[in-house]
Amino acid sequence: MTAKILPIALVVGALVLPSAQAKTRIVLKAVEVEFPQSDRGLPEGPGREVVLSNCFTCHSAGMILTQPPLPKATWEAEVTKMRNVYKAQVDDKDVPAIVEYLTAVKGPK
Amino acid sequence: MEYAMPAALSRRNLLCQAGVAGLAAFAAPSWAQSVVNLPLPGGPDERQITTAFPQKGRMILQRTRAPLLETPFEVFDKGVFTPNDEFFVRWHWSVIPTSIDADTFRLNVRGHVERPLSLTLRNIQALPQIEYAAVNQCSGNSRGFFEPRVPGGEWGNGAMGNALWTGVSLKAVLDRAGIKAGAVQVRFNGLDEPTGKDGPDFIKSLSVDHARDGEVMLAYGMNGERLPLLNGYPLRLVVPGWYATYWIKMLNDIEVLDSPDTNFWMKTAYTIPDTPHADIKPGQTGVTFVPINELNPRSFITNIKAGAKLAAGEPVPVRGIAFGGDTGVKRVDFSSDGGKTWQATHLGADEGKYSFRQWVTRFTPPAKGDYTLMVRCTNDRDEAQPDQPNWNPSGFMRNVIEATPISAV
Numbered sequence: 001m002t003a004k005i006l007p008i009a010l011v012v013g014a015l016v017l018p019s020a021q022a023k024t025r026i027v028l029k030a031v032e033v034e035f036p037q038s039d040r041g042l043p044e045g046p047g048r049e050v051v052l053s054n055c056f057t058c059h060s061a062g063m064i065l066t067q068p069p070l071p072k073a074t075w076e077a078e079v080t081k082m083r084n085v086y087k088a089q090v091d092d093k094d095v096p097a098i099v100e101y102l103t104a105v106k107g108p109k
Numbered sequence: 110m111e112y113a114m115p116a117a118l119s120r121r122n123l124l125c126q127a128g129v130a131g132l133a134a135f136a137a138p139s140w141a142q143s144v145v146n147l148p149l150p151g152g153p154d155e156r157q158i159t160t161a162f163p164q165k166g167r168m169i170l171q172r173t174r175a176p177l178l179e180t181p182f183e184v185f186d187k188g189v190f191t192p193n194d195e196f197f198v199r200w201h202w203s204v205i206p207t208s209i210d211a212d213t214f215r216l217n218v219r220g221h222v223e224r225p226l227s228l229t230l231r232n233i234q235a236l237p238q239i240e241y242a243a244v245n246q247c248s249g250n251s252r253g254f255f256e257p258r259v260p261g262g263e264w265g266n267g268a269m270g271n272a273l274w275t276g277v278s279l280k281a282v283l284d285r286a287g288i289k290a291g292a293v294q295v296r297f298n299g300l301d302e303p304t305g306k307d308g309p310d311f312i313k314s315l316s317v318d319h320a321r322d323g324e325v326m327l328a329y330g331m332n333g334e335r336l337p338l339l340n341g342y343p344l345r346l347v348v349p350g351w352y353a354t355y356w357i358k359m360l361n362d363i364e365v366l367d368s369p370d371t372n373f374w375m376k377t378a379y380t381i382p383d384t385p386h387a388d389i390k391p392g393q394t395g396v397t398f399v400p401i402n403e404l405n406p407r408s409f410i411t412n413i414k415a416g417a418k419l420a421a422g423e424p425v426p427v428r429g430i431a432f433g434g435d436t437g438v439k440r441v442d443f444s445s446d447g448g449k450t451w452q453a454t455h456l457g458a459d460e461g462k463y464s465f466r467q468w469v470t471r472f473t474p475p476a477k478g479d480y481t482l483m484v485r486c487t488n489d490r491d492e493a494q495p496d497q498p499n500w501n502p503s504g505f506m507r508n509v510i511e512a513t514p515i516s517a518v
Contacts, residue, residue, distance in 0.1 A: 024240055024275045026330040028230045032208035033163030033338050038173035058203060058304040062172035068151045068258035078260055085373065087307035 047101030223287030252504030275330030350435030433488030
């Protein structure tokens, strides 16, 4: 994307309503809610338990179930990203089983 | 070019016609469905409809934790404002407060400022109120249509919405704090936290000039009501014309920086190829990536679905929404022959340059057979939607001209 230089004064003048005209009254108060639990599981297969114990700390099954078929190299990169970038506490020894499982359930058919 | 709205195409009449067209176009009432099909190439295309989330109605369930909820597409046919309880939801980390005490909540303003602030919601609401409509669209809206497919939130076209936002300008707050000379960026943080102690907190930055443009808003109102908690209650940053990644939810911390922000969420995540339409070839190397920024123009048909059967020789209203991106909608053109010829549509009421804008036209299939309906938005900078889809490894900024195949019987 190239930077777009806009005449700022023009833009602001046309857009933002001064306070005298804006009269929307919003009452802010205490709010308490409850989030639902996921009721979706993962398909059976070798490595499923390893995936459940490692990956579900951060996200529910929907993260995996909605993914398209992706090649093994992509799944390896995803697991690496989850560990290195998002600091998922996954032991080295668990990585191959996770990649194998994801490739089995979400690999090219 | 100007497109005056004929009296017969006023908003009220648009809505009346919508009812008729809706009956013709949708064979099954969509409200009765418990699953929805998103026609994503290679699948999976089935998604559950959920009503289990607080302050939310029927939403397409992408992921329960951290929540990813998509707006069912038929919602966009109701008008240009997306109802709060149907507005899409997207969180990165699953540690999200489930309660907010409006009396004890504080917004801190700190860093490279003369006077650090700790503001109550009352303090904020005492500042001059501003209000405008703006589209909030996920960077990865429509990611599921990318080919080849890419990992991530596999959205259809419903990770977007338009609301009337009410709040105070970020500038007013920054002016109270007094930005010191030498400040370069302003960084925003919300109450959500990483799941593990070492994960990168979700924080985003804008340039000082952008932050002080008078438009960027701290919003406490959404369509005239409090924000739903999942949309960022009690306070959300609104960055009109820019992708939703900057619209920090549950905003409670503003830090003025005297050096460029190199945190993961600015430097690595949410970056796009610095190429036209953020478009590269899979595997292309030597590409410079920059932080994602302004929205691009898009338009959609909202009252006729792919595969619809229309009556040959019978006129039918065709209607939808468009947005210009970081500027207004100049025109929306319609094609019924797969893009060979185009005709101007009538634009609905102008709710502001950052808003969805409705468009409407009339189409009469001349004979039985197959047709490909298309709409193309051109914005006020004369930027039009491209006729080829873009591709990048994160699935960002899709805005290809949409094609809706139908048949006349």
